[in-house]
Amino acid sequence: MDRRTFVKASTLGMLLSQSSLVSAKSSQPSSAQSVFPKRLKQGDxxxxxxxxxxxxxxxxxxxxxxxxxxxxxxxxxxxxxxxxxxxxxxxxxxxxxxxxxxxxxxxxxxxxxxxxxxxxxxxxxxxxxxxxxxxxxxxxxxxxxxxxxxxxxxxxxxxxxxxxxxxxxxxxxxxxxxxxxxxEGGKFIIKNQPDKDEKALTQRKNRIQVINSGKATGRLVGGNLTVLTSLVGTPYLPDMQGKILFLEDVSESIYRIDRYLSTLQLAGKLQQLAGVAFGQCSDCNPEKGYGGFTLLQILEHYFKPLGIPAYMGGQFGHVRDNNILPIGVNVELDADQGSLRLLESPVS
The missing domain is CATH 3.40.50.10740 (Murein tetrapeptidase LD-carboxypeptidase, N-terminal domain)
Incomplete structure (x- = not known):
């Protein structure tokens, strides 16, 4: 057996091995029906x-x-x-x-x-x-x-x-x-904290920037953009049909954010969404020199043509005051307010 044949055979063997592990330890994807964990209590x-x-x-x-x-x-x-x-x-x-x-x-x-x-x-x-x-x-x-x-x-x-x-x-x-x-399993609105600078005449920190106005409802999925994109083409990426997608990232060049969103678009995932909330992209600075884009411009490239409610600047991601977001829960996204309202309790 020559080297090329050996490599092909080894690769196929690894893929079959991983496939058997998945099929042996998991049933068909079931994200259409959420399973709620029991709430925590003091002393747990x-x-x-x-x-x-x-x-x-x-x-x-x-x-x-x-x-x-x-x-x-x-x-x-x-x-x-x-x-x-x-x-x-x-x-x-x-x-x-x-x-x-x-x-x-x-x-x-x-x-x-x-x-x-x-x-x-x-x-x-x-x-x-x-x-x-x-x-x-x-x-x-x-x-x-x-x-x-x-x-x-x-x-x-x-x-x-x-x-x-x-x-x-x-x-x-x-x-x-x-x-x-x-x-407590409360149903409440998740939004940015007000600016703690009491002398400021208007909100300067944690500001929302609207990409597309409006409201949308759906189950919430998402997280770190880089990591989520790495699941494209695998059986572990959630079904995006009718979902509210939230994204954040850290220390990424703007062109990489562009690349990841392009991957999700080419995979047909962005077109399935009901709404988008983009949080913080910490240390994601525009490229220096002629021809660079801002993060907002890149997000507008992908989400404005979809016409779905979308905003950026949510208070979640690689930041100190990182809001908790429940994946798999029905929410209402309000792009103008930059908020996510829980429509059901995330715990049983």
């Missing part, structure tokens, strides 16, 4: 897992544990959270095992990612989607955790939460939002 145990990047220092884990204890939760740390395999928090199989264990553990009522980074795509073939669907629990995280949130919604229908990870800043605002949404 949450598991901290590291499904992607390795922690830089053990003290980061200690801070995360203390933050959730301050909210009134007990904390159980995943077996492999402090492991390291290159830039990952352990092997793909071990990181997935911590997630499967947390969902199957009757003591654990919620699961929180310690950090993002990169690596969640690699563990998808090792997740037991059928078991997870039978044990719906709160799952919280963002950035690279976008893969888990949307992949689990697509394959198990699980409603999950795009919001701060364990090592994120946790203050009174974050704790209050977690209490309202995940403890």
């Amino acid at each position: 145990t949450v598991a901290l897992v590291a499904p992607a990047g390795a922690l830089n220092q053990k003290v980061e884990l200690e801070i995360a544990v203390e933050s959730f204890q301050a909210i009134g939760l007990k904390v159980k740390v995943g077996k492999h959270v402090l492991d390291r395999d290159g830039y990952f928090a352990g092997t793909d199989q071990d990181r997935a095992a911590d997630i499967n264990d947390a969902f199957s553990d009757p003591e654990v009522k919620g699961i929180i990612a310690v950090r993002g980074g990169w690596g969640c795509n690699r563990i998808l073939p090792f997740l037991d989607f059928d078991m997870i669907a039978q044990n719906p629990k709160v799952l919280l995280g963002y950035s690279d955790i976008t893969t888990l949130l949307n992949g689990l919604y697509q394959h198990s229908g699980l409603v999950s939460f795009h919001g701060p990870v364990g090592i994120s800043y946790w203050g009174q605002d974050q704790a209050e939002q977690m209490r309202k949404m995940i403890f």
Whole structure:
């Protein structure tokens, strides 16, 4: 067998192996019907897992544990959270095992990612989607955790939460939002906080910019644009038909944002949407010199022709005051107000 034939055979074998893993551990995608996790309550145990990047220092884990204890939760740390395999928090199989264990553990009522980074795509073939669907629990995280949130919604229908990870800043605002949404299951409006500069005559920070005016309703999906786009062509990208898509990113050139949106457009996903909320693109600066575009201009290129309600500037993403957004929940998007109104409780 020559090298080219060997490579083709090996690649086919890997694809068949991964396909068998998916079919063995998951049923047909079921995101058309959302599965709501039980709400958390004071004294519940949450598991901290590291499904992607390795922690830089053990003290980061200690801070995360203390933050959730301050909210009134007990904390159980995943077996492999402090492991390291290159830039990952352990092997793909071990990181997935911590997630499967947390969902199957009757003591654990919620699961929180310690950090993002990169690596969640690699563990998808090792997740037991059928078991997870039978044990719906709160799952919280963002950035690279976008893969888990949307992949689990697509394959198990699980409603999950795009919001701060364990090592994120946790203050009174974050704790209050977690209490309202995940403890109380409230139906309320998610919007930007008012400018804290009381001397300013008008809102200067956290401003909304309208791309297309109007309102739209649909189930909420999305997260980090880079990560979400990496799921195109896989069985883990959610069905976009009639959905409200929210997006954010960090440290990306404007031309890369253009590239990712072009990929979603060419895949026929943007044309299926009911509305779009774009949050923060932190450290995403226009190209220097002649011919550059602003972020707003790029978003207008893709969303204005669709005619669907769309806005940018939402208070979510790689920012300190990161609003929690529930994936899989029916919401009403109001582009003029820059808001998302929950039409149902995200927890049971």
